[in-house]
Amino acid sequence: MTIAAAIVGYGSAGRQHAQAIKDSGSVELRAVVETDLAIDTAACARRSSVAEVLRDPRIDLVALCLPPGGRAELGRRVLGAGKALLVEKPPAMDVAELDDLLARAKTQQTVAAVMLQHRMLLPPEAFGAKWGPATTSVLEVSRPRSGDHYLTRRWRGQPEHALGGILAHLGVHYLDLACQLLGRPAEVRLLGRRNRLPGIDSRVAGTVRFESGAVLSFAVTSEAAMRSERLAVFGEKHSVVIENGAVMLNDGQGERAFDAIATPRLRSQVYREVALSIAAGEEPRRCSLHAARGVTMLLRDAVRDEGAAPC
Known part of the structure; x- marks a missing residue:
């Protein structure tokens, strides 16, 4: 069909x-x-x-x-x-x-x-682990974007149309991966933000506590020249590291590697x-x-927290 x-x-x-x-x-x-x-x-x-x-x-x-x-x-x-x-x-x-x-x-x-x-990067085995209160995870995303990027399409520089900048449009992928593994966020705290334009972030750092008790620290930037994406999740007996699309899974029985898959x-x-x-x-x-509820909740708190200090 x-x-x-x-x-x-x-x-x-x-x-x-x-x-x-x-x-x-x-x-x-x-x-x-x-x-x-x-x-x-x-x-x-x-x-x-x-x-x-x-x-x-x-x-x-x-x-x-x-x-x-x-x-x-x-x-x-x-x-x-x-x-x-x-x-x-x-x-x-x-x-x-x-x-x-x-x-x-x-x-x-x-x-x-x-x-x-x-999401298609995650092997089925990654969902078999119990990511509880002992789980600690770190996320870092660097995707360079010049100021002109937000001017070529006017909506990109308007938060009421774009929602935000680097976090909502590129950081969202790895933040969503964290939510697929760790569940829904219970609390988001921003440690700082830099804006390219009002309401359009170019660098955001913070922490997330999930309903599962797992915690995540994250930093997402468009200001560095290097491109890199990495999410590392460490549980009591399991770990998942996703780096530039390649996945390293440890299910307690040993490590298994999964090659990166091109975005197209x-x-x-x-x-x-x-x-x-x-x-x-x-x-x-x-x-x-339906599975996007977690990252939507996270973005709601992270993108719109204008009380965050500059970083």
Whole structure:
């Protein structure tokens, strides 16, 4: 069964989704909705509006590749039309938005998923460990971004549309991995923040205590020249270290290494999982939007804590 998809928004994220669809082998790109006429969508049929896509009974899945601010209303419309939904990260502006989308997906009995493709890096064995109060974890993300990055697309410099800066758009992947392993955050404390623009962070450091009792210290920056991503989780008998996509797992019986997977391939894996979920009428196992509640809670506290001292 081939799933037919439409992409709404054909900027950088939209083009990445188009490539992922092409590589998936199980999803067909049927339409693109893009209001900017300067953006070339020649590779696929251009539709004039989201309403036109939602009226098309041949389209099964709609991917929203738009800025997070205002995206939820479109998500509600997609789910209301009985279409499956795939949203770009960050998943939502706040928990209320996320819960509303999840409630509508449940009512319509359709699939709601999120493009947090780094989840596909985690081997199944990583979920077998008990990450309790003795668990200590460290997260560091360095992804260079110049000031011009936030000016090329105006929404990137507007917190009401972008939600935030480096933390919400690039740190979110490894923060989400921490939540997949450790559960929901109970308390987030910021140790400091630097902003590129008002409300658009370029460096954030803090700590998280999870409901499981596990703790995480994190630092995310766009100000360093080096690119690096690392999450290390150390439990009583187990450990998981994810560094630049490569995974080292110790399950108490010894270490096992898993090679890094290129990000485009991870995105295509998300589309394959969504296609299988739509065909089976089941919630996705990895890319479920429901599983984004933890990172949404974390971002709510970390991005909007303007009382944090500069760092």
